[in-house]
Amino acid sequence: MEGTLASKNDRVSHLASPAEKTGLTKQGVAREEDNDNEQKRCAQDQLDDAETMILKADALTAKPVPSSPAPETGPETPPGKPDAKADEGNSKESLLTKAEALLLSAASDAAGNSAQEPRVNKARRLFLEARIRALRGEQGSSELLSRAVKLNPRNADAWNHLAEALWRDGNLKEARDCLLSSLEQGPEKATLRNYSMLLRKLDGTAKEKADNMTESLARAKAAVALDVGDAESWYVLGNTYMAYFFALSHDLRNLEAALKAYRRSEDLGSGAANPDLYYNRAQVFTFLENFPSAVSDYERAHTLDGTLGAASRARALRDRVKSLALAVERKGRIKPKRLVALQGQLARSSSPDDALCLSDLKAEQNADSKLEIMILSNASVPGSPPATFIALDRNGHVFAVSVFHLDDTAQTRLAGSRERIVLCNPLFRTVELDGVSYPSVQIQHPAQVLLNGIALESSFAHATLATSTI
Numbered sequence: 001m002e003g004t005l006a007s008k009n010d011r012v013s014h015l016a017s018p019a020e021k022t023g024l025t026k027q028g029v030a031r032e033e034d035n036d037n038e039q040k041r042c043a044q045d046q047l048d049d050a051e052t053m054i055l056k057a058d059a060l061t062a063k064p065v066p067s068s069p070a071p072e073t074g075p076e077t078p079p080g081k082p083d084a085k086a087d088e089g090n091s092k093e094s095l096l097t098k099a100e101a102l103l104l105s106a107a108s109d110a111a112g113n114s115a116q117e118p119r120v121n122k123a124r125r126l127f128l129e130a131r132i133r134a135l136r137g138e139q140g141s142s143e144l145l146s147r148a149v150k151l152n153p154r155n156a157d158a159w160n161h162l163a164e165a166l167w168r169d170g171n172l173k174e175a176r177d178c179l180l181s182s183l184e185q186g187p188e189k190a191t192l193r194n195y196s197m198l199l200r201k202l203d204g205t206a207k208e209k210a211d212n213m214t215e216s217l218a219r220a221k222a223a224v225a226l227d228v229g230d231a232e233s234w235y236v237l238g239n240t241y242m243a244y245f246f247a248l249s250h251d252l253r254n255l256e257a258a259l260k261a262y263r264r265s266e267d268l269g270s271g272a273a274n275p276d277l278y279y280n281r282a283q284v285f286t287f288l289e290n291f292p293s294a295v296s297d298y299e300r301a302h303t304l305d306g307t308l309g310a311a312s313r314a315r316a317l318r319d320r321v322k323s324l325a326l327a328v329e330r331k332g333r334i335k336p337k338r339l340v341a342l343q344g345q346l347a348r349s350s351s352p353d354d355a356l357c358l359s360d361l362k363a364e365q366n367a368d369s370k371l372e373i374m375i376l377s378n379a380s381v382p383g384s385p386p387a388t389f390i391a392l393d394r395n396g397h398v399f400a401v402s403v404f405h406l407d408d409t410a411q412t413r414l415a416g417s418r419e420r421i422v423l424c425n426p427l428f429r430t431v432e433l434d435g436v437s438y439p440s441v442q443i444q445h446p447a448q449v450l451l452n453g454i455a456l457e458s459s460f461a462h463a464t465l466a467t468s469t470i
Helices: 002-013 018-059 086-112 119-136 141-151 156-168 172-184 189-199 206-226 231-249 252-267 275-287 291-304 310-329 336-349 408-415
Strands: 370-378 387-392 398-403 421-424 427-433 436-443 449-451
Touching: 018 086, 018 119, 086 119, 119 141, 119 156, 141 156, 156 172, 156 189, 172 189, 189 206, 189 231, 206 231, 231 252, 231 275, 252 275, 275 291, 275 310, 291 310, 291 427, 310 387, 310 398, 310 427, 310 436, 336 370, 336 387, 370 398, 370 408, 387 408, 408 449, 421 436
Parallel strands: 398 436
Antiparallel strands: 370 387, 370 421, 387 398, 421 449, 427 436
16 A cells, blocks of 8 residues: 555656646747757858858959940940859859858758748848859849848848849849849948949930939949049949030030049059950040040050950051041142142131131130131041041141031031131140151030031030940
């Protein structure tokens, strides 16, 4: 009996009271929470390690300059387009494979966890998976990034990469909206640069394009303001000033600002390794007919990147200068007797009291001055502004005349004219390249050209820039 009682007492002693049951439950919950927290920490570590490997792989991927993602002959793409160099691919792929394994492990652990995977962790995992696909050049990164930003709309990096993916697919307006969402999380210079570049690519009405160009310039300035020591931001600002000039303002001060921005980028060091900087700056110098500087920059661009076609541009400029110098020397191929007759015709119709000859001009700008000429021949190159003519003054001097923003109709009219033409505010210089030289007069606006006393103001044409490197 005692043994039986003892056995019962023993069993009774192991029955938990309500308080004890509560304690046991709390202990179990605590252990479960500890396990969940440990799994979360483990998942976080896996995501951290995966991101580190992806960043290393990304560093091995040579990227083009953000605002010049393609050579002039190729389609423009946004920054971040992967480079498939074979010598870098193996090391990069090894890192991406390891990162992918870590992400798969994190996803597997999340699926087996009693607690739901935190939204921020899932968003980050999807973002990193998208980065792997993008770096491999695979499809599907846009879908992953879209899911990531829905889960965590505060992830500016995810918005930026989604914008790049959409940009590559040609969805520019959607890419713009993503960049705006990124900027809502706070100003960041790379995002501002990309947004500035994207605005210049958007289509729309004339007013919409003008508004986009104005905002593009403001965003590029904002990127520089965030870090005045960033060469890339200065480069993008230079591109934006150049685009602003050709698309909207036609104010030479904008081209001067572009040249200053390019110089700042170059002086900061990393800009000096950017072939597109030299290529684009050469375009500005070419338009301004500063041919020695243009050739120098084209040659520098070719040294840094032989695929840009810069060497052929430099050769074309040398040929152009030789051709113009020869045309001036041969006096527009006008026969001597005919030339004397034209000079006499111009002298009889001229107004020597208020009009100058070439020999009267000072170097560079001649404000409030007038130069009387007659056009001998058209030396323009189609699609390559400014319009250029070989001209004669009343003293028999022959020289080149370049008129900026002159439309084709007026160009044809002037080329076929033997009438007296007055040039207002002429800019005089001697063009020289490789020992070849010729006198040149520049006119900045058709309104400064008077034909039969009437200004060609209505003959204004927008200059175009044949490049996609901005």
